[in-house]
Amino acid sequence: MAEAGTAETHGAHAHDAHHEQGFWSKYIFSTDHKMIAMQYMFTGIVMALIGGYMSYAFRMQLAFPGQSVPGYGLVSQGEYNALVTNHGTIMIFWVAMPMLIAAFGNYLIPLMIGADDMVFPRINRLSYQIFLVSALVLIGSLFVPGGGFGGAWTAYPPLSSSAEYSLTPLGSTLWLVAVALEFVAFLLGGINFITTLMNARAPGMKMYDIPMVLWMIVVASVLFMASVGPLIAGAVMLFMDQVVGTGYFDPGRGGDPILWQHLFWFFGHPEVYVVFLPAIGIVAEIICTFSRKKLFNYKLILYTVFATAIISFFVWAHHQFVAGIDPRMANVFTITTLIISIPIAEMIFLYIATLYGGSIRLTTPMLWALAFIAEFMIGGITGIFLGASGSDIYFHDTYFVLAHFHYTFFPIAIIGFLAGITYWFPKMFGRMMNETLGKIHFWGTIAAFNSIFIPLFILGTAGQHRRIYNYQNFPDLADMQGLRVFATTALLVMLAFQAVFLFNFFYSMFKGKPAGKNPWKANTLEWTTTSPPPHGNWAELPNCYRGPYEYSVPGREEDYWPQDVPPDTAPAE
Amino acid sequence: MSTTRPIATTRSATGIPTGKLAVWWVIGSEIVIFGGLLASYVMHRLGHPEWAEYASHTNTWFGATNTFVLLTSSLFAVLAHHAAEQGDGKKAAKWLLGTCAGGLVFICVKAVEWTGEIQHGYTITANGFWHFYYTAAGLHGLHVIAGCIIMLIIANDARKGKELHRVELIGIYWHFVDIIWIFLFPLLYIAK
Numbered sequence: 200m201a202e203a204g205t206a207e208t209h210g211a212h213a214h215d216a217h218h219e220q221g222f223w224s225k226y227i228f229s230t231d232h233k234m235i236a237m238q239y240m241f242t243g244i245v246m247a248l249i250g251g252y253m254s255y256a257f258r259m260q261l262a263f264p265g266q267s268v269p270g271y272g273l274v275s276q277g278e279y280n281a282l283v284t285n286h287g288t289i290m291i292f293w294v295a296m297p298m299l300i301a302a303f304g305n306y307l308i309p310l311m312i313g314a315d316d317m318v319f320p321r322i323n324r325l326s327y328q329i330f331l332v333s334a335l336v337l338i339g340s341l342f343v344p345g346g347g348f349g350g351a352w353t354a355y356p357p358l359s360s361s362a363e364y365s366l367t368p369l370g371s372t373l374w375l376v377a378v379a380l381e382f383v384a385f386l387l388g389g390i391n392f393i394t395t396l397m398n399a400r401a402p403g404m405k406m407y408d409i410p411m412v413l414w415m416i417v418v419a420s421v422l423f424m425a426s427v428g429p430l431i432a433g434a435v436m437l438f439m440d441q442v443v444g445t446g447y448f449d450p451g452r453g454g455d456p457i458l459w460q461h462l463f464w465f466f467g468h469p470e471v472y473v474v475f476l477p478a479i480g481i482v483a484e485i486i487c488t489f490s491r492k493k494l495f496n497y498k499l500i501l502y503t504v505f506a507t508a509i510i511s512f513f514v515w516a517h518h519q520f521v522a523g524i525d526p527r528m529a530n531v532f533t534i535t536t537l538i539i540s541i542p543i544a545e546m547i548f549l550y551i552a553t554l555y556g557g558s559i560r561l562t563t564p565m566l567w568a569l570a571f572i573a574e575f576m577i578g579g580i581t582g583i584f585l586g587a588s589g590s591d592i593y594f595h596d597t598y599f600v601l602a603h604f605h606y607t608f609f610p611i612a613i614i615g616f617l618a619g620i621t622y623w624f625p626k627m628f629g630r631m632m633n634e635t636l637g638k639i640h641f642w643g644t645i646a647a648f649n650s651i652f653i654p655l656f657i658l659g660t661a662g663q664h665r666r667i668y669n670y671q672n673f674p675d676l677a678d679m680q681g682l683r684v685f686a687t688t689a690l691l692v693m694l695a696f697q698a699v700f701l702f703n704f705f706y707s708m709f710k711g712k713p714a715g716k717n718p719w720k721a722n723t724l725e726w727t728t729t730s731p732p733p734h735g736n737w738a739e740l741p742n743c744y745r746g747p748y749e750y751s752v753p754g755r756e757e758d759y760w761p762q763d764v765p766p767d768t769a770p771a772e
Numbered sequence: 773m774s775t776t777r778p779i780a781t782t783r784s785a786t787g788i789p790t791g792k793l794a795v796w797w798v799i800g801s802e803i804v805i806f807g808g809l810l811a812s813y814v815m816h817r818l819g820h821p822e823w824a825e826y827a828s829h830t831n832t833w834f835g836a837t838n839t840f841v842l843l844t845s846s847l848f849a850v851l852a853h854h855a856a857e858q859g860d861g862k863k864a865a866k867w868l869l870g871t872c873a874g875g876l877v878f879i880c881v882k883a884v885e886w887t888g889e890i891q892h893g894y895t896i897t898a899n900g901f902w903h904f905y906y907t908a909a910g911l912h913g914l915h916v917i918a919g920c921i922i923m924l925i926i927a928n929d930a931r932k933g934k935e936l937h938r939v940e941l942i943g944i945y946w947h948f949v950d951i952i953w954i955f956l957f958p959l960l961y962i963a964k
Binding site (some may be wrong): 320395397425428431489735 | 799807815
């Protein structure tokens with residue numbers, strides 16, 4: 200297993216004398232939150248590579264239709280559908296969720312609140328094990344007779360509910376089982392996160408002393424928990440339709456296919472914020488550290504988080520404007536959808552205010568954090584076209600939608616992860632990553648990413664529909680092939696640049712410059728222990744004396760003031 | 773691998789014990805699951821007046837018996853908690869076994885009831901009402917079975933005087949399972 204192999208050598212210098220453990224109990228069945236975070240992270244990276252490979256295969260088919268794809272072979276129509284579907288499913292449920300919430304949540308929550316572990320370490324381990332099984336089931340579903348599920352990641356019935364239509368009797372059921380297992384894993388993990396943050400904080404850490412990223416991860420966990428229930432119920436119904444032969448979603452038998460859309464999007468839209476919040480929380484930590492400034496109006500940012508979380512429950516039907524819902528309902532959802540951009544915009548303004556007048560250091564994590572804000576803005580602004588029901592009727596199901604949500608999910612899942620990993624890598628592995636390689640990777644990825652999706656916006660406005668196997672069959676669209684080839688070429692460039700990251704990641708893990716406790720001179724508690732932290736995190740658990748963002752406090756010699764330093768040792772107030 | 777608890781587990785910044793806090797969050801997530809299912813059912817039911825005719829084939833007496841059985845078992849759970857608070861693990865274990873027996877009776881009544889209905893042709897695939905009838909009650913039944921299994925484990929510990937605080941936690945969960953049934957009973961049996 201990849202995760203075990205890489206983690207093993209890292210453990211050699213993190214050796215802890217009174218916690219001598221065997222290979223299995225240390226790397227595979229560990230209850231240590233840091234090891235579980237690593238397991239989630241490496242599983243997420245492997246799944247990201249699989250998802251990226253899928254996008255390579257179907258983008259090649261779109262750019263060079265009917266030709267054999269190097270490293271894959273001919274992409275048949277059925278395979279094309281399965282690739283598109285599983286690319287989406289993997290990137291959201293097996294990459295964004297585990298890397299942002301589970302990996303960073305597990306790693307950071309106990310370290311940032313000054314605790315020795317999560318409150319339920321064994322439930323934490325169980326959560327990862329269920330997650331791993333779900334990932335294996337999903338990968339397995341691609342190789343069963345009939346092939347993987349091809350009904351899109353939204354799995355609209357009746358296509359998904361009947362093998363007669365989907366032609367993937369086993370694939371669609373296994374897909375559904377995998378997604379349901381993944382939900383169970385994150386419910387267990389989420390409950391652990393919430394109770395840990397609520398109960399296990401270091402003495403002295405009050406509500407407003409909690410680092411913003413933890414608030415965001417925990418609000419995201421609550422949001423996930425409150426929204427996923429109806430979809431679990433829906434998944435049970437869909438499973439019954441597929442396997443037992445009920446007709447919940449079959450209009451011919453008194454069922455209602457639109458019901459699934461409501462259940463799915465009641466979860467599906469808050470889910471965007473479930474992964475968005477941890478990513479923007481990571482960005483908050485990074486911009487404070489690298490602009491040496493206090494987070495601008497901590498409480499107001501927190502209120503925008505709560506507002507976003509609450510409003511996200513009232514926007515779901517904007518995905519269904521063309522599904523035959525009542526136009527009056529479409530008006531209501533247009534208004535709520537436009538309203539949700541207000542707290543998000545407010546949050547971005549507060550971040551920019553944090554940067555204003557700071558002594559900004561453009562390190563690799565800072566570049567990723569700034570890129571997150573810039574790229575996500577493009578995703579947010581194009582979302583307004585889609586949230587307004589009038590323009591959505593034209594844009595619905597075109598590449599404009601596709602480019603829009605890639606401008607939200609790519610910043611979230613990939614840029615957010617890379618910002619976090621480059622920032623906390625020294626803590627995780629005790630060594631610094633290479634800055635030059637980091638910057639090469641950054642500029643290569645960002646330039647290529649925009650080159651992929653800006654052409655897709657143009658194709659979308661020209662009316663190019665999604666989920667089409669070969670555009671050569673559409674005379675109106677065939678002559679725009681140049682843009683498709685351009686986007687695919689940019690994808691190849693972006694995938695190639697990820698090799699730089701992987702090299703930097705593994706090389707730095709063993710050969711990087713030793714990092715010491717606090718290489719970024721940051722305030723939060725995780726930087727007060729050794730890198731990597733030992734089993735139990737601290738020899739003596741720290742106390743907390745102040746908020747996490749006391750940078751450049753006037754009258755202090757140093758421009759940072761760690762949370763665990765007692766006030767009386769401060770030189771002057 | 774040590775089985776000692778981390779210090780984190782023993783901390784309580786909110787003043788609520790960690791285990792109890794977690795049980796409430798579990799119940800929160802369960803409410804949303806059942807909420808989604810029952811809301812779907814209610815929407816369908818309102819849109820299909822003819823379902824009242826199908827619902828008339830359910831046997832209210834079976835449902836009422838089970839309501840009585842579950843409420844009684846919840847009383848036993850309260851008595852178990854009372855005994856546990858006084859430190860009497862043996863007595864708590866006995867009451868928990870009583871609660872468990874209630875769960876078992878509930879499942880047996882269900883089995884008899886469903887057998888009759890299936891023999892009359894009212895299977896899960898019959899029509900929309902019976903889809904929901906079996907799915908909702910079945911999902912609830914799984915919670916009853918899971919609750920019984922956990923209760924047996926806790927009763928076994930309580931008998932030896934260990935982990936007595938867990939008696940209250942399983943009690944909270946059991947009341948929740950009870951309340952779900954309080955919603956299912958009128959929706960599936962009484963509304964005709």
